Amino acid sequence: MNLPTRAQDAHATLAAAFNTGNVDTVLSMYDFNGIIVPEPGKPVSGREQFEAAIRVILSIKGKMEIKTVYCLQTGNLAVGRSEWNITDGQEVKISAKGIEVMKEQPDGTWKIVIDHAFGALENMTS
Numbered sequence: 206m207n208l209p210t211r212a213q214d215a216h217a218t219l220a221a222a223f224n225t226g227n228v229d230t231v232l233s234m235y236d237f238n239g240i241i242v243p244e245p246g247k248p249v250s251g252r253e254q255f256e257a258a259i260r261v262i263l264s265i266k267g268k269m270e271i272k273t274v275y276c277l278q279t280g281n282l283a284v285g286r287s288e289w290n291i292t293d294g295q296e297v298k299i300s301a302k303g304i305e306v307m308k309e310q311p312d313g314t315w316k317i318v319i320d321h322a323f324g325a326l327e328n329m330t331s
Contacts, residue, residue: 206230208314212283212307215315216271220289223262223269231259236308239318245326267293274302274325281309286325302326 206225209218215234222231235241235255242248243258274286285307290300302325307315 206233208233208310208316210313210315212278212285212309212315213273213276215276215283215305215307215317216273216285216287216289219317220269220271226263228256228259228263231263232256234317235320236316236318239306240320241317242321242324245323248321262291265291265298267291267296267298283307283309283315289322 206218206222209215219231219234222234225231232252232255237250237252237255240248240250241255241258243261249255249258269289269291271287271289274288276283276285283306285305287303287305288301289303291298301323303320303322304324305317305321306319308318309315
């Protein structure tokens with residue numbers, strides 16, 4: 206899977222990566238020096254913790270869709286707001302609103318540095 210070459214394509218590329226069901230494909234989207242918040246109030250960092258978080262999300266069977274609400278870029282940094290869900294047929298397994306920070310890599314591709322999957326939900330404190 207090719208990494209996005211535009212920050213605004215990171216959400217769609219991430220959804221496509223999740224839909225492969227392949228942990229390594231999903232992990233390729235992330236900068237492990239960053240943070241992922243796979244559930245409210247539980248930020249993790251480092252490759253091992255990223256991989257554990259990704260495996261939990263991949264265990265939710267269904268198709269992931271991510272809608273980009275906005276993506277603001279300045280230089281090699283961007284912040285995006287997303288609305289995402291995992292559905293299995295008509296059943297919505299999980300649905301949330303997230304905030305992501307992306308960073309352009311030296312090769313011109315973009316990786317996610319901070320992924321707060323539930324960061325834009327109402328009443329979030331962390």
